[in-house]
Amino acid sequence: MTNNSWPGDFETLLRQHLSAIPADNPIPPDQSLFELGLDSVGAVTLLTELEDHFDIQFDDEVLDLQLFSGVTYLWQAVRKLS
Numbered sequence: 001m002t003n004n005s006w007p008g009d010f011e012t013l014l015r016q017h018l019s020a021i022p023a024d025n026p027i028p029p030d031q032s033l034f035e036l037g038l039d040s041v042g043a044v045t046l047l048t049e050l051e052d053h054f055d056i057q058f059d060d061e062v063l064d065l066q067l068f069s070g071v072t073y074l075w076q077a078v079r080k081l082s
Contacts, residue, residue, distance in 0.1 A: 006075040013049050014071065017042035030070040043068060056081035 011027065020037030021027060027036070038046070047058050058067075062077055 006071065009053065010050075010075060010078065011071075013046065013053060014074075017046045027071050029072040032070065033068040033074070038068060050078055054078055054082055 014027070014033075015021075015023065017038050018027065018033065018036040020035070033043075047063075051057055056078060058077075058081070062081075067074055067077055
């Protein structure tokens with residue numbers, strides 16, 4: 001596991017969409033992913049990649065802006081769906 005108990009493969013997928021944070025900086029666990037450079041197209045792509053990689057499905061009930069409120073929240077959602 002890496003920062004704050006999320007796995008490296010999760011962080012690798014996520015970092016591809018966070019343009020505002022240098023690769024060598026840790027991802028702040030509770031900062032909005034949009035503040036870290038995620039855009040709307042990236043959000044859709046990221047969710048699709050997470051679904052494919054972790055063999056999960058994001059249902060409508062979890063798809064809201066809070067999902068992108070921080071890495072910790074997003075990882076907890078992925079874990080619950082696994």
